[in-house]
Amino acid sequence: MASGDLAVGVVCLSQTVVGLMGNVSLLYHYLFLYFTGCRPRSTDLIVVHLIIANFLSLLSRGVPQTMAAFGSTLFLNDIGCKLVFYVHRVGRGVSISTTCLLSVFQVITISPRNSRWGELKEKAPRYTGFAIFLCWLPYMLVNIICLMYITGKWGNTNSTIKKDLGYCSGEGNNEISVSLCVPMLSMPDVFCVGLMLWASSSMVFILFRHQQRVQHIHKNDLSPRSSPESRATHSILVLVSMFVSSYILSCLLQVCIVFMDNPNILAVNASALISVCFPTLCPFILMSRVSREPRLSFAWIKITKSPKPIINM
Template sequence: MASRDLAIGVVCLSQTVVGLLGNFSLLCHYLFLYFTGCRLRSTDLIVEHLIVANFLSLLSKGVPQTMAALGLIHFLNDIGCKLVFYVHRVGRGVSINTTCLLSVFQVITISPRNSRWAELKEKAPKYIGFSIFLCWILHMMLNIVVLLYVTGKWSNTNITMKKDLGYCSGEGNNEISVSLCVPMLSIPDVFCVGLMLWASGSMVFILFRHKQQVQHIRKNHLSPRSSPESRATHSILVLVSTFVSSYILSCLFQVCIVLSDNPGILLVNTSALISVCFPTVCPFILMSRVSREHRLCFAWIKITKSPKSIINV
């Protein structure tokens, strides 16, 4: 095994293990809060589905890519390749949608009561579950097309038209399929990224205007700590900026793979590393906000000394 392949395998393995442990720890934290009587916020449902999408992305991309980088090439048959790529695409799509939904919901949450979003403040939480359900259904239907263009390396059908994707093979460039499938799969993602950028800009504007309005209050020796809404907004802004950066890089590499008749193994491995970057980093960005909620919840339970006491964190 070449030293370069070994290095890529070690990086893939480390990235996958760290990402799985981070998402598992965050999921256990939410389960612990739930079973100890803490009432979770509306956005926590979005975060929980984001964690599930991260798990799917890491297991379907990080694990097989690690095995391939360490020298195990022919470990998936035709059905296995189709399933792995399909699960990864669904997890990636739901991750995009839930991050977008989280940022839009946070804009509605922190918007002033006299703004045009005032009517949505009470209505928005009621539609979160339905919106997440639509995200899963949409991407499960859209990405069925992936099953048609990914095969295992053991398959002998159209072998001259295949391109090497590491541990699987893909159909070679076809102008008709590219012109139909690429827009169908990319338009929803581009729309969500644009919506995230708009939501991030709106959050920055709202926080800046709020800071100017309360500047004279802070001079009167009040607590300089920001509100829970502001801290949550800051963490979501970091989350969105991290996602958009990794998404743009991932798209650039995927475009190169799609347009190339025979993409190099280094290009395929680099694209895989970038594609699981966000699922790896995501739980650690959210953990600071969740840890504050943990302390607030148990501080309230300790003060009230009542097992029935709950707090909306």
């Protein structure tokens, strides 16, 4: 085993393990709040689906890439490769759309009631479930096209298979298929990224105006503290910034892989590592916000002061 493959395997394994642990911890937090009777926020369900998308990305990308880096490249047949790539594409797409939805909901949350978004404060939570459904449906339908171009290496002797994708293979370039598939697969991503950038700029503008309005109050306050809404907005801005930067790098590498007849293994490994960065770091950014939420202490007070026992023996 080459030292480069060993390094890629160690990094990818570390990313996968740390990411799974972080997402499990964050999911446990929301399940704990749910079962203790805390009032859920409109964004809690969105975050839970983002965690699910992170799980799909880590398991379908991090685990196979780790095995391939450690020398096991013939562990998936055609069906396995198609399933792994499809699950990864869906998980990646849902990560884009749920992060976009989370940023849009946060814009609505922090908008003043007298603004044009103020009217949506009461209506938006009622459409959360439908909005999440729309996050899944387009990517589940569009990415079916990936199933036609991905095959396994296991027992495959077809000479038309030219692209080495590590643990799977892809068909050679076809100008017609590339010109049709790339725009179809990219349209939902471009729309979500554009909406995220608009929501981020709107959040920055709203926070800037709010800071100007309360500046005279903070001058008289010896220990000013930001509101929970401001802390949540800052966390989502960091999340969006990290996602957009990793998404752009990943897209550039994937475009190179698509248009190469024989992709460089370095580009394949770099694309895999970058694609796993967001689902690995995402839960820790969100946990930096929820660790300061008062709901956890309220839930503990509610349990300890409950007049009825939880279990009757």
